[in-house]
Amino acid sequence: MNYRHGFHAGNFADILKHVILMRMLAHLALKPAPFRVLDTHAGSGLYDLKSEEAERTGEWRNGIGRMGATFSAEAEMVLAPWRAALRAISPEGRFYPGSPLFIREGLREQDRAVFNEAHPKAEAALKKLLAPYRDPRLAVTALDGYTMWKAQIPPKERRGMVLVDPPFEVRDEFSQLATGIAMMGRKWPGGSLAIWYPVKDQAGLRFFEEKAVESGFADILSVELHVDRPLAEGPLVGTGLLIANPPFTLARDMEALLPELAARLALSDRARYRIDWLTKS
Ligand SMILES: C[S@@+](CC[C@H](N)C(=O)[O-])C[C@H]1O[C@@H](n2cnc3c(N)ncnc32)[C@H](O)[C@@H]1O
Numbered sequence: 001m002n003y004r005h006g007f008h009a010g011n012f013a014d015i016l017k018h019v020i021l022m023r024m025l026a027h028l029a030l031k032p033a034p035f036r037v038l039d040t041h042a043g044s045g046l047y048d049l050k051s052e053e054a055e056r057t058g059e060w061r062n063g064i065g066r067m068g069a070t071f072s073a074e075a076e077m078v079l080a081p082w083r084a085a086l087r088a089i090s091p092e093g094r095f096y097p098g099s100p101l102f103i104r105e106g107l108r109e110q111d112r113a114v115f116n117e118a119h120p121k122a123e124a125a126l127k128k129l130l131a132p133y134r135d136p137r138l139a140v141t142a143l144d145g146y147t148m149w150k151a152q153i154p155p156k157e158r159r160g161m162v163l164v165d166p167p168f169e170v171r172d173e174f175s176q177l178a179t180g181i182a183m184m185g186r187k188w189p190g191g192s193l194a195i196w197y198p199v200k201d202q203a204g205l206r207f208f209e210e211k212a213v214e215s216g217f218a219d220i221l222s223v224e225l226h227v228d229r230p231l232a233e234g235p236l237v238g239t240g241l242l243i244a245n246p247p248f249t250l251a252r253d254m255e256a257l258l259p260e261l262a263a264r265l266a267l268s269d270r271a272r273y274r275i276d277w278l279t280k281s
Contacts, residue, residue: 001119003167009047010060010096012265013239015067016225017165017196018102019257020241020250022081024161024192025106027247034110036155038162040145042115043098044125050094062227064096066264074256081106099163100126100138107137112157116141116148146180154188161192168197174204178211181244185215192245193217199230199238209242209278217244218281223254224274228267237267240274251275 008014028035047053049060070076076083085105089097100115107113115130115138117123123142130138141148149162164180166173177195184193197205212220221243230238243250258273265271 001167001169003119003169004053005043005098005122006047006051006053007057008059008236009054009098010049010064011236012063012225012227013196013198013236014096015063015265016223016239016261017194017241018097018099019079019082020194020223020243021099021102021163022085022106023078023250023253024194024243024247025103026081027249028160028192029106029108029111031159032110033159034112034157036111036157036160037103037107037113038149038152038155038160039099039103039113039115039165040149040162041165041167042100042117042122042126042140043165044117044122045098045100045115045129046089047096047098048094049096060096062265062267064093071257071260071264075260078253078257099165100130103163104133104135104138109137112137112139112155114139114141114148114152116143116145118142118144146176149180150183150187153184154191158190161194163194163196165196174201174208178208181212181215181217181242184244185217189216189218190245192247193243195242197240197242198236199224199226199240200232200236202232205240212242212244213278215244218279219246220244220278221246221251222274222276222278223250223258224272225258225262225265226270226272226274227262227265229270242278251277
């Protein structure tokens with residue numbers, strides 16, 4: 001486990017992931033019944049954009065660093081929960097939050113979240129970050145992410161979502177994700193699920209998408225953002241989320257946002273986006 005998210009925090013892939021995460025939470029909050037969020041690979045929770053790690057790659061400059069100027073009114077509506085969370089967490093913009101702090105912003109009094117992080121240092125940092133909040137809605141576990149995913153579903157609320165955001169350090173990550181989505185399709189077919197992936201290994205991705213379709217979820221949406229032409233090797237320029245049981249508005253939201261987001265974050269004229277239903281009821 002060498003992956004450290006501090007090198008990548010606030011990059012274009014984080015923007016897409018967290019904008020979608022906040023849309024999903026806002027949708028869950030439309031009904032008063034409580035929901036639960038499971039974050040299988042949570043990270044340390046907050047990243048200093050002036051840290052040595054962040055400066056070394058400078059990835060955030062082509063992500064959050066380009067998000068300042070406003071988009072069209074339609075796109076800003078989609079960005080609104082993400083922007084509100086950013087303002088609440090780091091008003092001066094020095095820090096970029098990780099998924100746990102974004103999720104905390106999306107919870108109401110009756111909702112719960114469990115953050116799982118297997119790396120001891122990142123887990124300790126996350127616990128230290130959350131301690132001052134004394135927030136009884138939050139719990140931290142330190143299991144393997146796939147073990148936690150299986151152990152925690154379905155939650156007693158029977159409403160909610162799982163965010164699966166693995167580091168893709170191992171070659172068989174798509175196989176593990178395929179096993180995981182099949183498991184969730186059996187144990188909690190009514191839950192929502194967002195799986196993050198890099199667009200690099202196209203064969204692995206196609207295999208994973210085929211397995212996802214076989215998982216039994218009625219609705220699966222794929223959303224991708226490429227800031228340049230994705231290649232198997234080299235720096236990450238393409239990212240996606242596979243979303244099972246997305247909010248019914250999410251595809252429309254992405255149609256409103258992604259043309260502008262792709263233009264804003266483009267590194268070349270090869271920037272693209274993709275919004276595809278893999279299955280649709
Ligand atoms: C991409 S980062 C997570 C970023 C976070 N979800 C966010 O959006 O801010 C992946 C995290 O998974 C952790 N990790 C690595 N292997 C893991 C495993 N087997 N189970 C759980 N977490 C793991 C890494 O330490 C890293 O913090």
